[in-house]
Amino acid sequence: MDTNYLDLLAEKYDCEEKVATEIINLEAILNLPKGTEHFVSDLHGESHAFQHVLRSGSGNVKQKIKDLFKDEWSQTEVNDFATLVYYPEEKLQLVNESLDQEQLFDWYASTINRMIKLTSFSSTKYTRSKVRKALPSQFVYIIEELLYKTDELTNKKEYYSKIINRMISLGQASKLITGLAYTIQRLVVDHLHVVGDIYDRGPHPERIMDTLMNYHSVDIQWGNHDVLWMGAFAGSKVCLANMIRICARYNNLDIIEDVYGINLIPLLNLAERYYDDNPAFRPKMSVNQQLSERELLQITKIHQAISMIQFKLEMPIIKRRPEFQMKHRLLLDKIDYDSQTIRFKDKVYKLTNTCFATVISDHPEQLLLEEEQVIEKLMFSIRHSEKLARHMNFLIGKGSLYLKYNGNLLIHGCLPLNKDGSMKHMVIKGKDYSGKRLLDVFEYYLRYSCAHRQETDDFATDMVWYLWTGENSSLFGKKDMTTFERYFIKDKETHAEQKNSYYTLREKEEVCRRMLTEFDLDAEEGHIINGHTPVEEINGENPIKANGKMIVIDGGFSKAYQSKTGIAGYTLLYNSYGMQLVAHQRFHSKEDVLKNGTDVLSVRRLVDHDLRRKKVLETNIGNNILEQIAVLNDLLAYKYKN
Ligand SMILES: O=P(O)(O)OC[C@H]1O[C@](O)(COP(=O)(O)O)[C@@H](O)[C@@H]1O
Numbered sequence: 237m238d239t240n241y242l243d244l245l246a247e248k249y250d251c252e253e254k255v256a257t258e259i260i261n262l263e264a265i266l267n268l269p270k271g272t273e274h275f276v277s278d279l280h281g282e283s284h285a286f287q288h289v290l291r292s293g294s295g296n297v298k299q300k301i302k303d304l305f306k307d308e309w310s311q312t313e314v315n316d317f318a319t320l321v322y323y324p325e326e327k328l329q330l331v332n333e334s335l336d337q338e339q340l341f342d343w344y345a346s347t348i349n350r351m352i353k354l355t356s357f358s359s360t361k362y363t364r365s366k367v368r369k370a371l372p373s374q375f376v377y378i379i380e381e382l383l384y385k386t387d388e389l390t391n392k393k394e395y396y397s398k399i400i401n402r403m404i405s406l407g408q409a410s411k412l413i414t415g416l417a418y419t420i421q422r423l424v425v426d427h428l429h430v431v432g433d434i435y436d437r438g439p440h441p442e443r444i445m446d447t448l449m450n451y452h453s454v455d456i457q458w459g460n461h462d463v464l465w466m467g468a469f470a471g472s473k474v475c476l477a478n479m480i481r482i483c484a485r486y487n488n489l490d491i492i493e494d495v496y497g498i499n500l501i502p503l504l505n506l507a508e509r510y511y512d513d514n515p516a517f518r519p520k521m522s523v524n525q526q527l528s529e530r531e532l533l534q535i536t537k538i539h540q541a542i543s544m545i546q547f548k549l550e551m552p553i554i555k556r557r558p559e560f561q562m563k564h565r566l567l568l569d570k571i572d573y574d575s576q577t578i579r580f581k582d583k584v585y586k587l588t589n590t591c592f593a594t595v596i597s598d599h600p601e602q603l604l605l606e607e608e609q610v611i612e613k614l615m616f617s618i619r620h621s622e623k624l625a626r627h628m629n630f631l632i633g634k635g636s637l638y639l640k641y642n643g644n645l646l647i648h649g650c651l652p653l654n655k656d657g658s659m660k661h662m663v664i665k666g667k668d669y670s671g672k673r674l675l676d677v678f679e680y681y682l683r684y685s686c687a688h689r690q691e692t693d694d695f696a697t698d699m700v701w702y703l704w705t706g707e708n709s710s711l712f713g714k715k716d717m718t719t720f721e722r723y724f725i726k727d728k729e730t731h732a733e734q735k736n737s738y739y740t741l742r743e744k745e746e747v748c749r750r751m752l753t754e755f756d757l758d759a760e761e762g763h764i765i766n767g768h769t770p771v772e773e774i775n776g777e778n779p780i781k782a783n784g785k786m787i788v789i790d791g792g793f794s795k796a797y798q799s800k801t802g803i804a805g806y807t808l809l810y811n812s813y814g815m816q817l818v819a820h821q822r823f824h825s826k827e828d829v830l831k832n833g834t835d836v837l838s839v840r841r842l843v844d845h846d847l848r849r850k851k852v853l854e855t856n857i858g859n860n861i862l863e864q865i866a867v868l869n870d871l872l873a874y875k876y877k878n
C-alpha cells in the first residue's frame with residue numbers, strides 16, 4: 237500500500253481508537269441484511285405513475301404497514317395510513333379540513349405514534365447512522381428520542397408523551413408527520429435502478445429527472461430514447477431532429493419549448509411556409525388532451541418539417557460511415573418524385589401523404605438554406621439550455637449502457653445475437669467487436685461525444701445516432717427503424733421492424749447463462765434484467781423467462797402501449813429474501829388514491845426465493861466495504877502497531 241495514501245488517511249483517523257471503531261462499524265454493516273433494490277423501466281415521461289410506484293415502493297410501504305398492524309387494523313385503516321405515507325401533504329390537508337381542533341390534536345398524537353412505530357419497523361435493516369441521514373434534519377434529535385425509547389414503562393413514559401404533545405401545541409405536528417412519511421418512503425427502498433427510457437411519448441420526463449436527481453440512491457441504464465436526447469445534447473443534428481419529431485408526434489412540444497426553453501419559432505416559420513394539413517402527421521393524443529384546430533394544424537406542419545429534415549440528415553451519415561452498413565436506408569434518392577413512388581426492396585410502392593416540398597429531387601439530402609438555419613438555431617438553443625444540461629449531465633453521470641450489480645446484469649435492450657446464439661460482431665474503425673466489448677466501445681463513443689459537444693459530425697457523434705437506430709445497437713435491437721415507411725407507405729408489411737434473434741433466444745436458459753458468463757457474472761446466481769420491449773401479458777407472454785434467468789420489466793408505463801400489454805407497468809423488488817415481480821394496474825390519479833384510499837392494485841410474483849437471508853457482505857456494497865476494511869487494517873499496522 238502506498239504510504240502517502242496512508243499518511244493522508246491518518247489525518248482523518250488520527251488515533252488508533254478511531255481506526256478500530258471504523259473497522260468494527262464496517263464489519264457490523266457486512267452482517268446486516270441486504271437492502272431492498274427497486275427496478276423500474278420504460279417510464280416514458282409518465283411522471284404521475286412513476287411517483288406513485290416510487291412513493292409506495294411498489295407495494296412495499298403497504299406490506300410493512302400490514303406486517304406491523306395486521307392484528308389491529310381493518311383494510312380501510314391500512315389504506316388510509318398508506319395514503320398518508322405516500323402523499324403526506326395532500327392527505328394532511330384533507331384531514332385538517334374534516335376534523336375540529338380537539339379531534340385534530342388527538343389524530344396528530346396517535347398518527348405521530350404510528351409513524352414512529354412504522355419508521356422504527358422499516359429501519360431494522362440499517363445502522364443508526366444511516367437512519368439518521370434519512371430523518372428530516374430539523375427533527376433528528378426529537379425523532380431519535382422517540383425511536384430509541386428507553387425505560388418507557390417506568391420513568392420516562394410521561395417524558396415521551398410530553399414531547400409529542402409539545403410538538404403538536406407548537407404547531408409542528410404536520411411537518412413532523414410529513415418528514416416521517418418521506419423517511420419511511422426512503423427506508424423501504426435502499427436503491428433504485430432505472431433500466432432505461434425515461435424520455436419520449438409521455439408528458440413529463442423532466443419531472444422524473446428532477447425526482448431522480450433528489451433520490452437518495454439511484455443508477456440508470458440508458459434506453460434508446462434517453463440516448464436520443466443525449467445525442468441531441470452531444471451535438472448530433474439528426475438526433476435533435478428525431479427528438480423534436482417524436483415530441484411533435486405525441487403532442488409534447490411544450491417539453492421542448494417551455495421546459496427546456498428551446499426556441500421553436502424558426503421551425504414553426506419554416507413549417508408554415510412549406511407544409512399543410514396531412515393526416516399522417518397529426519399528433520397522437522391521449523383522451524384528456526385537447527387542441528384547437530389551429531394548434532393541431534401547427535403541430536402537424538412542424539411534425540412534417542422536422543421529419544423531412546431528419547430524413548435528409550440521415551443520408552450523409554449513412555454515406556460517410558460504411559461500417560454502419562445502412563446503405564439500404566438511403567430512401568429519399570429511391571423516390572420518383574413525379575409519380576410519387578419509391579423503389580424499395582425490389583418493389584415499387586405508391587407513396588401517400590407525402591410532403592416533399594423542400595426536397596431537391598436531384599440532391600435529396602440537401603437541406604434548403606432555411607432548413608439549415610433552423611437546425612443551427614435549434615442546436616444553439618440546445619447548447620444554451622441550462623436545464624437540459626443539468627438533466628443530461630445527471631444522465632451521463634449516473635448512467636451506463638449496462639450495469640453489473642449484485643450478480644445481475646441490467647440492460648435496457650439486448651446483447652445483439654446471431655440466429656445460432658453466437659454474439660453478433662461489428663467492425664468499428666477496422667477492429668472487430670462483439671458481446672461485452674462491443675457494448676464497452678459503444679459506451680466509450682457515447683461518453684466521448686458528450687464530452688466534446690462542439691464536434692457535430694465526428695465519428696463519436698454519428699455513433700450516438702447509430703445507437704438509436706443501428707442494427708447492432710444493444711439499445712435498438714431491431715434490424716431497421718421503419719419511420720419513413722410508416723409515414724408514407726400504406727402496405728403494413730413494410731412497417732414491420734424485425735427484432736434481433738436475442739428476443740427469441742432469451743427464452744432459453746442456456747443462452748442467458750452464456751450471456752451472464754460473457755459479462756463475468758455467475759450464471760448460477762445471476763439474472764438478466766431487461767426493459768425496452770413491452771411484455772404482451774394480454775396475449776399470455778410471461779415476463780419471467782428462461783427458468784427465471786431473464787426478467788423483462790417493460791410492462792407499459794407508457795399509456796400509448798397499455799393496450800398492447802394489458803397492464804400498466806412492471807417493477808421488480810430484490811430484498812434479502814429474493815426477487816419479486818410486481819405487475820401494476822392502471823394508475824388513474826393521485827386524487828383518486830387520496831379520495832378513495834384505494835391503491836393501484838398490484839400483483840406480486842415470486843421470481844426467486846432464497847432460504848437463507850442475503851447479507852450486505854454478499855453485495856457490491858459489501859465488496860467495497862471489504863476493500864475499505866483492508867485499507868484500514870493496513871493503516872492500523874503502518875501507523876499504530878509498530
Ligand atoms: O410508436 P411510435 O411512436 O411510432 O414509435 C415506434 C418506434 O419506437 C421504437 O419502437 C423504439 O421505441 P421503444 O424503445 O419504446 O420500443 C422504434 O423501434 C419504432 O420505430
Ligand SMILES: [Mn+2]
Binds near residue numbers: 433
Ligand atoms: Mn426502449
